[in-house]
Amino acid sequence: MSFPPGPRGVIEVARAFHSFTREPPAAMMRLIQHYRGTAGFNMAGERIVFLGDPELIAEVLLDKDGVFVKDRVTRGLSSLLGQGLLTSEGDLWRRQRKLIAPSLTKKHIALYADSMVRLAEKYASSLGDGQERDVAADMSAATLEMVVDTLFGTSLGGGQERVGRAIDSVMEDFQEIIQTWRRAFPEWVPFAARRRTQRMVAEIDEVVLRVVRERRASGARGDDLLSRLLVARDEADPTGGMDDRQLRDEVVTLFIAGHETTANALAWTLLLLAEHPELDARLFDEVRRVLGDRAATVEDLPALPFTEAVLKESMRLYPPAHIIGREPLRDVKLGAWSIPAGATVLISPWALHHDPRFWDDPEAFRPDRWTDGSTADLPRYAYMPFGGGPRICVGNHFAMMEAVLVLATIVRRVRFERISRAPVRSQFAITLRPEGGLALRVRSRSNASRGRSAARRS
Numbered sequence: 461m462s463f464p465p466g467p468r469g470v471i472e473v474a475r476a477f478h479s480f481t482r483e484p485p486a487a488m489m490r491l492i493q494h495y496r497g498t499a500g501f502n503m504a505g506e507r508i509v510f511l512g513d514p515e516l517i518a519e520v521l522l523d524k525d526g527v528f529v530k531d532r533v534t535r536g537l538s539s540l541l542g543q544g545l546l547t548s549e550g551d552l553w554r555r556q557r558k559l560i561a562p563s564l565t566k567k568h569i570a571l572y573a574d575s576m577v578r579l580a581e582k583y584a585s586s587l588g589d590g591q592e593r594d595v596a597a598d599m600s601a602a603t604l605e606m607v608v609d610t611l612f613g614t615s616l617g618g619g620q621e622r623v624g625r626a627i628d629s630v631m632e633d634f635q636e637i638i639q640t641w642r643r644a645f646p647e648w649v650p651f652a653a654r655r656r657t658q659r660m661v662a663e664i665d666e667v668v669l670r671v672v673r674e675r676r677a678s679g680a681r682g683d684d685l686l687s688r689l690l691v692a693r694d695e696a697d698p699t700g701g702m703d704d705r706q707l708r709d710e711v712v713t714l715f716i717a718g719h720e721t722t723a724n725a726l727a728w729t730l731l732l733l734a735e736h737p738e739l740d741a742r743l744f745d746e747v748r749r750v751l752g753d754r755a756a757t758v759e760d761l762p763a764l765p766f767t768e769a770v771l772k773e774s775m776r777l778y779p780p781a782h783i784i785g786r787e788p789l790r791d792v793k794l795g796a797w798s799i800p801a802g803a804t805v806l807i808s809p810w811a812l813h814h815d816p817r818f819w820d821d822p823e824a825f826r827p828d829r830w831t832d833g834s835t836a837d838l839p840r841y842a843y844m845p846f847g848g849g850p851r852i853c854v855g856n857h858f859a860m861m862e863a864v865l866v867l868a869t870i871v872r873r874v875r876f877e878r879i880s881r882a883p884v885r886s887q888f889a890i891t892l893r894p895e896g897g898l899a900l901r902v903r904s905r906s907n908a909s910r911g912r913s914a915a916r917r918s
């Protein structure tokens with residue numbers, strides 16, 4: 461058994477690394493296709509493996525033998541997230557997952573639907589016909605408000621903007637650090653970005669720890685996630701809940717994991733709808749038929765299958781979590797290959813979602829593929845916007861509920877048009893974002909368009 465084939469020699473490897481840092485998924489897809497499913501190379505002493513074979517991906521994500529931990533870059537997020545659910549491992553992760561998952565089940569999160577719709581209505585009704593908006597920034601602000609509301613059951617007043625700005629700044633700096641040669645330097649090297657990160661983390665801590673301590677001291681409990689986490693107990697250790705530090709880490713993790721991903725999913729969806737007016741009209745038809753002139757509720761979700769298909773298809777073309785990484789703790793066999801301990805194993809949902817082995821016409825935006833049976837026989841890991849295995853996104857029901865309700869609420873009132881014809885480029889940051897924001901023009905759903913859609917139905 462040997463290390464997977466791939467670029468060899470200084471020039472080939474430098475070229476592969478350069479294209480990987482500029483456009484990771486496309487570079488991964490090219491190498492995966494060239495080397496028939498799995499490619500590996502050695503970069504400055506670091507072994508990197510790109511996996512494109514759904515069976516091997518399943519082995520890594522299911523991790524039956526407990527060999528894999530998160531990769532080095534994801535672990536690096538712990539400077540911000542501490543030992544929250546995304547970055548912790550082993551017994552701590554198992555305990556925390558058991559404590560947190562019950563608060564994010566479909567049944568429990570139904571409680572948050574009304575607040576999501578209320579905030580989405582507030583946004584949608586603030587839009588005026590002809591206005592130009594940066595929809596990416598709008599979705600980011602709206603999902604931040606929603607996550608704050610569901611986490612804390614209240615707004616944080618000025619604290620919310622402070623935390624939002626600090627998180628954006630930390631994520632930018634983190635991106636800069638990992639995408640350049642600087643990632644080779646140890647943690648203590650005081651680059652400006654690292655110093656700024658430390659300052660911003662201190663700001664986030666101040667706001668979040670204050671809320672955690674106040675809530676613990678007041679004894680007030682509601683349906684918000686923080687209240688649930690404060691009283692969550694492990695069956696094996698019923699006396700011990702989370703201490704303030706652990707709560708801070710989990711709250712900041714939910715903040716980050718639950719905000720930018722959903723915002724990007726919504727922003728890309730609004731772009732795709734602006735580019736496909738005929739699909740936008742069908743979506744409006746569904747929403748009008750189900751909601752009429754009232755606001756959406758959680759009970760409406762089963763009656764909005766096309767809305768859900770639009771989002772699933774948008775997350776196929778633009779998976780917000782475009783890359784997932786793992787590292788084996790010891791040498792491990794994967795199919796025909798041997799992967800050494802410490803290697804970085806990368807899985808790209810983006811590359812899988814665009815792979816012609818699995819998808820008919822992979823670049824086309826075709827929501828109907830999710831309702832006409834053509835995706836029924838896909839391999840399990842050909843579509844994985846939320847990852848898979850025990851570390852599958854714990855917020856996946858939350859995200860889908862939020863995205864469907866927000867989209868339906870926006871579509872009921874307005875549609876968007878492209879302002880420029882220039883293609884919108886993807887920025888492969890920690891999440892997949894529209895580069896430079898996403899400027900779109902608002903169009904109110906006029907009475908005429910409501911009438912046209914009603915006529916089409918009759």
Ligand code: HEM
Pocket residue numbers: 530545546547557713714717718719721722725779780781784785844845846847848850851852853854855856858859
């Ligand atoms: C469209 C929106 C979202 C996408 C695409 C997404 C995607 C993902 C993916 C791919 C993972 C697995 C990462 C890995 O295996 O290394 C993950 C993990 C996670 N997500 Fe999400 N996520 C979304 C929304 C949310 C929301 C709304 C929350 C919280 C309310 C959330 C919280 C988390 C947490 C805490 C983890 C770590 C779980 C663990 O390791 O046990 N995510 N997410």
